[in-house]
Amino acid sequence: MRKQYETVIGLEVHIELSTRTKIFCGCPTAFGGEPNTHTCPVCTGMPGSLPVLNRKVVEYALKAGLAMNCKIHTFCKFDRKNYFYPDNPQNYQISQLYLPICYDGYVSVDTAQGEKRIRIHEMHMEEDAGKLVHDPWTDSSLVDYNRSGVPLIEIVSEPDMRNAQEVIAYLEQLRIMAQYLGISDCRLEEGSMRADVNLSVREAGTESYGTRTEMKNLNSFKAIARAIEGETIRQIELLEEGKEVIQETRRWDDNKECSFPMRSKEDAKDYRYFPDPDLPPVVIDDAWIGRLKKEQPELREEKKKRFIREFSLSEYDARILTESRNMADLFEETAKICSQPKKAANWMTQDAMKLLKEAGKSPEEMKFSPDHLAALILVEEEQKITHKGAKEVFEQIFDHDEEPLAYIEAHHLSTVADTDVLEQIIEEVIREHPDSVAQYREGKEKVFGFFVGQVMKKMKGNADPAVTRELLREKLR
Amino acid sequence: MGEEYLTWTAGELARKIRKGEIRPSEAVEASLLQIERMEPQIGAFLQIDREGALARAEEVEQGIRSGKYQGPFAGVPAAVKDNICTKGMETTCASRILSGFYPPYDACAVEKLKEAGIIILGKTNMDEFAMGSTTETSARKVTKNPWNTGHVPGGSSGGSCAAVAADECFIALGSDTGGSIRQPSSFCGVTGIKPTYGTVSRYGLIAYASSLDQIGPIGKDVADCARMLSLLAGQDRRDSTSLKRETLDFEEDLAGDIRGMKVGIPKEYLDEGIDPEVRDALKKTMEILKERGASVEEFSLGMTEYVIPSYYIIASAEASSNLARFDGVKYGYRSPHADSLHEMYKMTRSEGFGTEVKRRIFLGSFVLSSGYYDAYYLKALKARAVIKEAFDRAFAAYDVLLGPAAPQTAPKIGESLSDPLQMYLGDLYTAAVNLAGLPAISVPCTVSKAGLPIGIQLIGDCLQEKKIIRAAAAFEKERGIFPKAYSGTKRGKI
Amino acid sequence: MKKISWDETMEYLEILSQISLTEEEKQETAGELKKILAYMEKLEELDTDGVEPMSHVFPVQNVFREDIVEREDQWEALLENAPQKKEGQYLVPKTV
Numbered sequence A: 001m002r003k004q005y006e007t008v009i010g011l012e013v014h015i016e017l018s019t020r021t022k023i024f025c026g027c028p029t030a031f032g033g034e035p036n037t038h039t040c041p042v043c044t045g046m047p048g049s050l051p052v053l054n055r056k057v058v059e060y061a062l063k064a065g066l067a068m069n070c071k072i073h074t075f076c077k078f079d080r081k082n083y084f085y086p087d088n089p090q091n092y093q094i095s096q097l098y099l100p101i102c103y104d105g106y107v108s109v110d111t112a113q114g115e116k117r118i119r120i121h122e123m124h125m126e127e128d129a130g131k132l133v134h135d136p137w138t139d140s141s142l143v144d145y146n147r148s149g150v151p152l153i154e155i156v157s158e159p160d161m162r163n164a165q166e167v168i169a170y171l172e173q174l175r176i177m178a179q180y181l182g183i184s185d186c187r188l189e190e191g192s193m194r195a196d197v198n199l200s201v202r203e204a205g206t207e208s209y210g211t212r213t214e215m216k217n218l219n220s221f222k223a224i225a226r227a228i229e230g231e232t233i234r235q236i237e238l239l240e241e242g243k244e245v246i247q248e249t250r251r252w253d254d255n256k257e258c259s260f261p262m263r264s265k266e267d268a269k270d271y272r273y274f275p276d277p278d279l280p281p282v283v284i285d286d287a288w289i290g291r292l293k294k295e296q297p298e299l300r301e302e303k304k305k306r307f308i309r310e311f312s313l314s315e316y317d318a319r320i321l322t323e324s325r326n327m328a329d330l331f332e333e334t335a336k337i338c339s340q341p342k343k344a345a346n347w348m349t350q351d352a353m354k355l356l357k358e359a360g361k362s363p364e365e366m367k368f369s370p371d372h373l374a375a376l377i378l379v380e381e382e383q384k385i386t387h388k389g390a391k392e393v394f395e396q397i398f399d400h401d402e403e404p405l406a407y408i409e410a411h412h413l414s415t416v417a418d419t420d421v422l423e424q425i426i427e428e429v430i431r432e433h434p435d436s437v438a439q440y441r442e443g444k445e446k447v448f449g450f451f452v453g454q455v456m457k458k459m460k461g462n463a464d465p466a467v468t469r470e471l472l473r474e475k476l477r
Numbered sequence B: 001m002g003e004e005y006l007t008w009t010a011g012e013l014a015r016k017i018r019k020g021e022i023r024p025s026e027a028v029e030a031s032l033l034q035i036e037r038m039e040p041q042i043g044a045f046l047q048i049d050r051e052g053a054l055a056r057a058e059e060v061e062q063g064i065r066s067g068k069y070q071g072p073f074a075g076v077p078a079a080v081k082d083n084i085c086t087k088g089m090e091t092t093c094a095s096r097i098l099s100g101f102y103p104p105y106d107a108c109a110v111e112k113l114k115e116a117g118i119i120i121l122g123k124t125n126m127d128e129f130a131m132g133s134t135t136e137t138s139a140r141k142v143t144k145n146p147w148n149t150g151h152v153p154g155g156s157s158g159g160s161c162a163a164v165a166a167d168e169c170f171i172a173l174g175s176d177t178g179g180s181i182r183q184p185s186s187f188c189g190v191t192g193i194k195p196t197y198g199t200v201s202r203y204g205l206i207a208y209a210s211s212l213d214q215i216g217p218i219g220k221d222v223a224d225c226a227r228m229l230s231l232l233a234g235q236d237r238r239d240s241t242s243l244k245r246e247t248l249d250f251e252e253d254l255a256g257d258i259r260g261m262k263v264g265i266p267k268e269y270l271d272e273g274i275d276p277e278v279r280d281a282l283k284k285t286m287e288i289l290k291e292r293g294a295s296v297e298e299f300s301l302g303m304t305e306y307v308i309p310s311y312y313i314i315a316s317a318e319a320s321s322n323l324a325r326f327d328g329v330k331y332g333y334r335s336p337h338a339d340s341l342h343e344m345y346k347m348t349r350s351e352g353f354g355t356e357v358k359r360r361i362f363l364g365s366f367v368l369s370s371g372y373y374d375a376y377y378l379k380a381l382k383a384r385a386v387i388k389e390a391f392d393r394a395f396a397a398y399d400v401l402l403g404p405a406a407p408q409t410a411p412k413i414g415e416s417l418s419d420p421l422q423m424y425l426g427d428l429y430t431a432a433v434n435l436a437g438l439p440a441i442s443v444p445c446t447v448s449k450a451g452l453p454i455g456i457q458l459i460g461d462c463l464q465e466k467k468i469i470r471a472a473a474a475f476e477k478e479r480g481i482f483p484k485a486y487s488g489t490k491r492g493k494i
Numbered sequence C: 001m002k003k004i005s006w007d008e009t010m011e012y013l014e015i016l017s018q019i020s021l022t023e024e025e026k027q028e029t030a031g032e033l034k035k036i037l038a039y040m041e042k043l044e045e046l047d048t049d050g051v052e053p054m055s056h057v058f059p060v061q062n063v064f065r066e067d068i069v070e071r072e073d074q075w076e077a078l079l080e081n082a083p084q085k086k087e088g089q090y091l092v093p094k095t096v
Helices: A056-066 A164-181 A220-240 A286-295 A300-311 A317-323 A326-338 A342-360 A370-381 A389-402 A406-409 A421-431 A435-441 A448-458 A465-476 B008-020 B024-042 B050-066 B108-116 B159-165 B182-188 B222-231 B276-291 B302-326 B343-354 B355-370 B373-397 B418-426 B428-435 B466-480 C008-015 C023-045 C075-080
Strands: A007-018 A079-081 A092-093 A102-111 A116-125 A129-134 A140-144 A151-157 A194-205 A213-218 A249-253 A256-259 B045-048 B077-080 B117-126 B171-176 B193-194 B214-219 B262-266 B295-299 B399-403 B440-447 B454-462 C090-092
Touching: A007 A164, A007 A220, A056 A102, A056 A116, A056 A164, A056 A286, A079 B117, A079 B302, A092 A116, A092 B418, A102 A164, A102 A435, A116 A164, A129 A406, A129 B276, A140 B077, A164 A194, A164 A220, A164 A300, A164 A326, A194 A220, A213 A220, A249 B355, A249 C023, A256 A435, A300 A317, A300 A326, A300 A342, A300 B024, A300 B302, A317 A326, A342 A370, A342 A389, A370 B418, A389 A406, A389 B343, A421 A435, A421 A448, A421 A465, A435 A448, A435 A465, A448 A465, A465 B262, B008 B024, B008 B222, B008 B399, B024 B045, B024 B077, B024 B117, B024 B355, B050 B117, B077 B108, B077 B159, B077 B355, B108 B171, B108 B222, B117 B159, B117 B171, B159 B171, B159 B182, B159 B214, B171 B182, B171 B193, B171 B222, B182 B193, B182 B428, B193 B222, B193 B428, B214 B222, B222 B440, B222 B466, B262 B276, B262 B373, B276 B295, B276 B399, B276 B440, B276 B466, B302 B355, B302 B418, B302 B428, B302 B466, B302 C023, B355 B428, B355 C008, B355 C023, B373 C023, B399 B466, B418 C023, B428 B454, B454 B466, C008 C023
Parallel strands: A213 A249, B077 B117, B077 B171, B262 B295, B262 B399
Antiparallel strands: A007 A151, A007 A194, A079 A092, A102 A116, A116 A151, A129 A140, A140 C090, A194 A213, A249 A256, B045 B117, B171 B214, B193 B214, B193 B440, B399 B454, B440 B454
8 A cells, every 4th residue: 555645845935125225235136237237346246345234134134033923133143155156256145044133933824724833943134146147159157246145035944834735825925924014025936035945755644854855946836836746756756666865956947847956066065154254243132123013014914804803804805905915005095985895895806806817917016096996986885876887987996096086977977867867768768668568567577677678778877776766667657 | 866765754754745845756756766676686566556656646746735635644655465455456465366356446445545645656465365474475476575585574464564674665554364464574674553453444455364354554663653553544334344443643652651551471472482582672672661661571361372273263264265256257367278167166266376375275164164163163263252351361450462573583485385384383472463353563673693673562452552552652762763674784772 | 073084075175165186285285284283173172161252353233334225336347357258247157
């Protein structure tokens, strides 16, 4: 009988911080500059240059640490990680090993089995490397140091995840957290969030961990899911064949859907970390932590719970609304202005989500005035517009932030409750369909719907349905 | 051109320039002439910027007239050690691996020289990447001691010290990681200050061992060095380890009133291994300081046997990382023989670095490597703390400490490199100062029977440059004018 | 301290420091390193129990810059020093 296996996964997640400048120099972190135009002596490792720490990086790291319920090393230092590679101009990366800024925290994620805590082993600050591109003309590599020195935090989890769904839920949660904190946009595809997967398998029910491998180059949730599946199968097959899993770093190739070892004899994996003598320690006192705690925004989990409590939303709606801080804020402001939280939630979770999907945008990119949506909700509530008309107006608000009342006026979308016009139309309809009138009067109630439809058709949907029904009954009597 | 210019101190020259008695360009021309005369025998310079210096002299002259340059050394010709970046001027650390490196920036210390109207004549020779005690590990040339060209000038700031001793310049910048200003100053009969760590910005100083390196002045007397230090000192936001200090002004300390000053001589510094002539020089210094009203006594400093091991572990460890950036990618030498990336790294670094540098990189990589970190590197950091505590205890009892700058006089050329460990042991009296971050000054004391100068070292507690300058000035006054390296005079007043 | 196989150690140090030595240099360097390390073992006798390792000599802390862009536009001059360059980039032998 084939044995049952359990997959054990821990993640190392790098998140690029959205500071204006690099971690150790005043060069901009903005994307899109020509190669090497965002460089200076410091981030190109020029002889005699020295690093000076960007205060904001420490603040962003602390915010993330607090959000992940971490303990803080109130005395923390930077260490040099020594290895040779051309994307790293000093041939050492300034990182933190011995006293990382944060440690011992957790992140709660929603899984199929309910809420689960993924423990955080440690989180530290470090600098990003430059970019290498292959130049086919010279069969060489070209180095661009624009990204060299961009600040990163690396979040190292405990091996607490058991499948791809949990991994993705955890990554989603980190992304949402970073966006709430405003410290990163966390785009996996653009590399502002990167995940290395440490994976091992063990027989179900055993306590000890198997030998793990580390997989790199995972740049989408899909790639991560496939890589986890592929690596799990590879390791189980090795064990089934009585072979051993080798502890190594492997590179996932998403096209070939398999991973390859990244070994090299020049890669001694002995980084000779030691405290960077160029950077004095960072001392974080209670006042600093207190100030940051005060500044800390309401995070996703709290917000979700509050929405359920305060606005009587379903768990499902609250979860979707809080996936992005922008959407949650838009929702909340709208709900407060119009006092119609359910309606506001519906517009967001249904219509807005659909439009976002069609436009290929993320909820973070949604931009309109909550006043406008609130006004629309009220107009519809007063039945001055049909739901169909309201949808049209919402699209305008979504796309161009139109002022709804003016738009309704200009496009004659207001429902007609004016009985004179309606009466005329109803009389017309009655004249045109004498047979149906006869049927109705004989007691065929079903035909009534037909009359309503005809009136609406002539009114192009802008008739107030209640008034229409009332008048119709009267005239058909 | 008056030969007498050359023997003036930087302060004297600057005074005459201010008074309009001499033009900066005349001073530069005199220096260039002296360089032309002396260089074939001394070889202190790696590079001389004739045109640049002459053009700059004109600018400075106008600047002095317009009031732009009012500092104490405006118009004075100076030399800069080749591990200090000079904008647009090749900066090589006397290494092949940095050949052709033209920094697009000035070191902070060089900016300060320029702002003060000091004229840079050129770059001076040194031990490759400041690793050495004789300037013989330079990949570029051998520098000879102006007192006796069969001897080394000391190191690693041997070029700067030799240039000052040979009157090729009036003042120079050196750097000191384990004695690299004080030991060659002693060997060349000039004065040099290693400031408190963090006093002079390291921005633009090509790092050997970042936690130990300091730039400092090398000059003809205590006053020149003290004034130059005032000029160089100051917090720099580009160097996170630079200290915020009160304004450094040593004018009053130059009066040299040391009545009541307590001077301690570590017993260990007089033990075996020290040349009897150096010991005699120390004894004479003691007498002079006493005559000037200081109390002097021997005491046990302790922990001295751990200085060399911890110094070489820490310095090599930092160096192995600091020198990793020299890889043929961004600047300097790249081996033309390599095809693959790692071949390029290895060939570039093997061809680009000299033996001593390679040895220290290996040593540093070893002490940081997995399995040895705790036993060597971490232990050395702890020893460093213990050594610092020993100095803290000493400074609770004494204002300044007196010691030798080197165990003997300058060795003959070619004698030192064959036994690296022996060469390392020569740093005993100087390296502890760097480990503890202290300020120290080396002042010429006397001339040996063989005609080589002997300097003494005064060590102060951190931030107490004033005290060592006061003691050094007092000592210098009593000692009298020190003989010239090349004047044929064999003995000083003492 | 544990026994070291010097041939392996030298090869390992060559990889760590990306410097290769000739056989002769290797022998010589190994000899010198052995002597130097033996001398450094003196530290073993020093009692450092409870001593904090001193990685920075002064208690300077919290030296920061603010998050403000500062540009000197030196990048072209920096690149000028590169032994090989192409289209504004540093050119190196192919990385995998």
